[in-house]
Amino acid sequence: MLQLQPTKATELGVDTGAHAGLRGQLDDRSPAGVVKERGFLTAALKDLRQVPADEPDYTTQTSVAVATSAFTTALEGMALPYGVATIGGWRNTPYGVTQNVGSWLDLPQLLDGDQPVRNTADAEAYLMRLSAMPAQLDGETVRIRLARGQGLVPPSFLLDKAIIGITRTLAEAANPEGPLIGPLARKTRQMPGDWSGRAVRIVRSAVVPALERQLAELHAERAVATEAAGLGTRPHGPEWYAWGLRASTTTRRTPADIHALGRAQLVDLHAQMDIILKGFGLTQGTVAERAVALQRRPELGFPQDDEGRRQIIAYMQGKINAIRPRLPRAFRRLIKGNLEIRRMPVAQEPGAPAAYGGPGSIDGSIPGKIWVNLGDPSIHNKVTIPDLVFHEGIPGHVWQGEYAQQLPLIRSILAFNAYSEGWALYAEQLADELGMYDDDPAGRLGYLMGLSWRAVRLVVDTGIHAMGWTRERALAEFIAATGLPQSNAESEIDRYCAWPGQACGYKIGQTEIVAQRVRAKAAMGARYDLRDFDQAVVDGGNVPLDVLANNVSRYIAAR
Structure with a gap:
């Protein structure tokens, strides 16, 4: 390999x-x-x-x-x-x-x-x-x-x-x-x-x-x-997309099933967002329109220059520092969480997402990184940043990756999109459960926006590649569901066009991890402990979702 x-x-x-x-x-x-x-x-x-x-x-x-x-x-x-x-x-x-x-x-x-x-x-x-x-x-x-x-x-x-x-x-x-x-x-x-x-x-x-x-x-x-945005009009396109979904979700769910799941989850998430937005006095317009209006408030943004870029990275680092002391409530065994936050190469920024991250070297000499897109500082604000760093950094990709690196080397080389991104989305959920938004309703709105963002991915990815949607329709659906800025939305939709199926791994993976947690609670009753469940999931390493279910079954039996 x-x-x-x-x-x-x-x-x-x-x-x-x-x-x-x-x-x-x-x-x-x-x-x-x-x-x-x-x-x-x-x-x-x-x-x-x-x-x-x-x-x-x-x-x-x-x-x-x-x-x-x-x-x-x-x-x-x-x-x-x-x-x-x-x-x-x-x-x-x-x-x-x-x-x-x-x-x-x-x-x-x-x-x-x-x-x-x-x-x-x-x-x-x-x-x-x-x-x-x-x-x-x-x-x-x-x-x-x-x-x-x-x-x-x-x-x-x-x-x-x-x-x-x-x-x-x-x-x-x-x-x-x-x-x-x-x-x-x-x-x-x-x-x-x-x-x-x-x-x-x-x-x-x-x-x-x-x-x-x-x-x-x-x-x-x-x-x-x-x-034409999707694979439906291209030679062997439907065949390629069926494989892309299998590779990205490690399931055999159909595009129609995935599309319906995304629609259903959006309804629930928007109901939660509506309550928070009303708390900010925003009562007129759709949920997405009000979310956009909140992000435009000056106190929630950053300067649109190099000083603003510096402040964005500092704000991200502050959120990482704040969650570290809470991690013993979610894991039995802590790792270092070796992490630095860096601007991604300028040439990459026009076609890249807001940020991405992953673990560093096994020996710790090269830290894990959150690469942040600072080409257009307006895509970042205090509503969206917390969710972003918990997903990409700690307890998301960087954190989980360090556990995986303690397994045999082949397990660090091999990764599965549904588990990787499902865990990172579950990490956002853990941040909420650990109280990171108790005094930050704007940040919690960003968390729910992030979940909506991943739910609508199920809708637009299948819409583009299985239902013949245009780029314009996908953009409209995406912005209506998330309220993300136009420039951010365009990068996202273009990414789904370039990597068919990849965007579906996030919510499918998180939905399965949560379903396994519900199963463990039901099976173990009073013996259930969040720290043990989370430890079983990260100690099992990066796996296809059927192997994850087997790992959880073994954890339940051992308790």
Whole structure:
């Protein structure tokens, strides 16, 4: 797995010792790379079948079930005629390059965030990755060109954003302070050697031409693209979407079932939001309109400049600091919660969500991160920030990821969207239950808005890809349900267009975790304790939802 995903080794901090050579490598995104992945998956599944069904160690049983599920799902995705099917990942997409997919985004973020440069060997590894970027870009370009030949191109509005982003990256690529070279310049400032000069030569001679080739292909796609948002009108689109839903939810729920669940949950959430809004004196208009009006109050916003950006990060950090002392009420065994909050790369911001986060390296040398989108500071305010940091940071992605990293290494590499995002949404619920909003009704409104946001994702994702909705209809439904700003809403809808099915994992996952908690309470009565339930869920690691149910059954039986 690490040979196929060398950057994952760097993210986890295990590109050392026998794996040290991976620090300078990139994954192969060409058609030949897909063939290699399929060969690995086929062989790995054959090996996994050799493990006895009565294996006595439960951790091993769980790991075998997890790997088998991840490998089988990925192999099914790779059998489809086009697209990116990740092995134990969440960024499955029919499109190899869009506004939020591709090497043009992934490598700058890796180099800035996780790529260590502590000595000359590390600096050489950085340059090796820069040198490998053209092949990775060209591999993507070949695949999207082949997909175009099959009649598949992204929607025109996604291509417009991707073209703008890559054009900006090209303009900054050879800049010693830009996204490709700047991190190396900063990290080698006290290190002898012409590191920046060597990087500039690599970028100018090889990376820039590869980016130009990819940009030319995107322009060719744009010339034939349409505004059709979903997969329904694309060749093999319904087949791809059915797989995307399976991969993202680890269930076989139908689009109609998922759509109806989202509609029903929105009704309940809006009723709760209505009460809070009336408490602020907002009684006229829809729930979403009143939520927008509240967020526009000056006392709940931040300046629209660099000082405002600094204040946003400070406010986020304050919420993380405030929840830490309350965590012993929700977990039996605490981990460190190694976390820093950073602005995401500027080139990425136009096509990115408000923030995202994840754990750092296994040894703790690289902290987990919340990457926050500060391109448009107006998308952040004191209504929405608390919910955001609890989801992305603690007790959400960063927190849960540290528990997972204590399991066998394969379990840190493999992840399941429904569990990952379901846990992060459940973490928002825990923050509410731990009293984080007792004196913050605006923040609690933001929490309910966040739940509504995830519920309406079930509605719009299935609407776009299974019911033929336009981007405009999806935007209207999304804004009516959430009250999020137009710029934020557009980024969200475009993300659902680029990653079909991924947005459904959040609410499906949280709904299942809550259902398992209800089951545990009913089965255990007075013996039930929230700390033990939460511990069982995080100690079991990142799993498909059927494996989660098995883990909870084992926890109930053990008590």
